[in-house]
Amino acid sequence: MLSPPTLGKVIMSQLQDSFGRKFHYLRMSVTDVCNFKCSYCLPDGYHPDGKPKFLSLNEIENLVSAFGQVGTQKIRITGGEPTLRKDFTDIIRVVADNPHIKNIATTTNGYRLEKHAQEWFDAGLRRINVSVDSLDPKMFYQITGENKFDEVMRGIDAALTAGFERVKINAVLLKGLNDKDLPRFLHWIKNTPIDLRFIELMETGLGREYFEAHHLAGADIKAQLLADGWHLDTPSADDGPAQNFSRSDYKGRIGLIMPYANNFCASCNRLRVSAKGKLHLCLFTESGVDLRDLLQHSSQQAELIERLHGQLAQKKETHYLHQGITGVTQHLASIGG
Template identity: 35%
Template sequence: MSLTDRYNRNLNYLRVSVTDRCNLRCIYCSPHNPLPLPHEDILTYEEILRIIRTGVRLGISKVRITGGEPLVRKGIYSFLKELGRIEGISDISLTTNGVFLKDNLEKIRSAGIKRLNISMDTLNRLRFKEITGRDNFDKVWEGIMSAHEMGFDPIKINVVVLNGINDDELTELAKLSFSYPFHIRFIEYMPIGNQKLEGINQDLELLAPDIMKRISVLGILNPVENGINDGPADRYQFEGAKGEIGLIRPLSHHFCYKCNRLRLTANGHLRACLLSDKEDDIKGPLRKGCSDSELADIFLEAVRHKPFEHHVRARHSSGVSGQMSAIGG
């Protein structure tokens, strides 16, 4: 048994949402304060570890922990340490909004995590509050600097490009790559969820070619070859820069043909495609006492119906109804 789908893609990367709760209310993720899932609907850490171990036996070698915001969940650091003990995982990383990062970096590092993805869509303190609903810019920036000083590498700064909101900051954000060895990753805004976002010009998409055009005023961008543990970002580096620029292009040039991901949602479903509402329940059988072999079959079933590509931009697409905070990003 292996996690190879009908299009010959080898799915060796599992993104695990440990909670749907978050201490921020970002306008593109959970703008309307949705009710959190009841605690009994959330997978326990023991259940998550058993599911991950099953995935590893099938070929999962890379695991990313996400949320919501993973650092708001009680017991997360003990869980990360247990995760780091699972043989067969070659890469464990963490996506966080950075608010609780500074005071917990030692615990994160002791769990064996070296790679961090930190969401930061603006360098403007007031705008940070407008986007996230919280005045936490300083906490996040201090967390980034502390992680840098402690030697976390790579540190990836995730920037969701919001036309009409933060698109005037693209060059300033890209300049960070000259001063620090950070990977500044510009992400095309994905229309996930049913809400219309105030202030975002959704009728005029701001996609990767225009992002590249805007930041190219800073200098020549040279392509960088992707490594074995890299995700879907197209990587570039300005001449003379310490860091890199990444472009994640789910709309303008989707990477479905090489997608190697499965997602485990906080409420216990395997999701083979971020931009599809199709999911497979793994929590139900798990709590009914299914065997490891039966858990493996659920993985294989999810892999079997992984679509070749998403259809978010298709003319008759109904889009994705779930909120990003509940899916795990």
């Protein structure tokens, strides 16, 4: 146990690992339930393990408070599908009420977006990522298992109308499925001010066969973009490992998240907490450290922060995906992607 003077210094310092990386971004899952059946994540749909008990609003408030004290400025509310929580708007307000948090975002499949975009914006949400893996309704249905393409697209329009600072579209690159969609996506962002992010397929604990069949290297897309006149933007502190590209004649931008690129982990700036209160230092390689016992009362903040600092010392330099080590993560919905 740290002595009180030392503990005071630790509490006031930003989360940093032994490789000098500083962490100001928390991806906070609030449920692992999802109503879509995306082929690269939950192909058989969501199946609960018993009766799950996800973090309560009070536990979320205490978690956000602790992370805010150690330098966290951005929180992304994730899932599963986070908007399935009946108290999702209340969760947004809890995060927005914390003075340390400057950027509040969420990632959603968009199925509730059309009806609730303005409500969420008014509660304090400012950035939103919507998963749209294809602009072909038939391929969208094939990948997601849901015939909701038109509904999701109307939701994106509602988000743009509501006034979000940034609307991003996430698409997982899948060879033999949506790899022919790039021209459609480019046509869409020509006159639409959104950020389109292509995410390279990552192998998880249950996905070897799927990965080998559908992995498409992000480096190939990058080469194509550069050849077509797109320019690599100077990275900002908010970008993390993403590489962003722009063209003066396009209103939208393109981002690439390429976990198999060299030095991908060098710019890591994010931590994850699962819907059941486990801290994950990486999307892969480890099973998480329980924080829930220290989320019950605000009086536990100092001890919680001490645990956070102690765990950051254990963070590894890389995810080791290049060596085929996928860790214990069975699917990305389990810890919020």
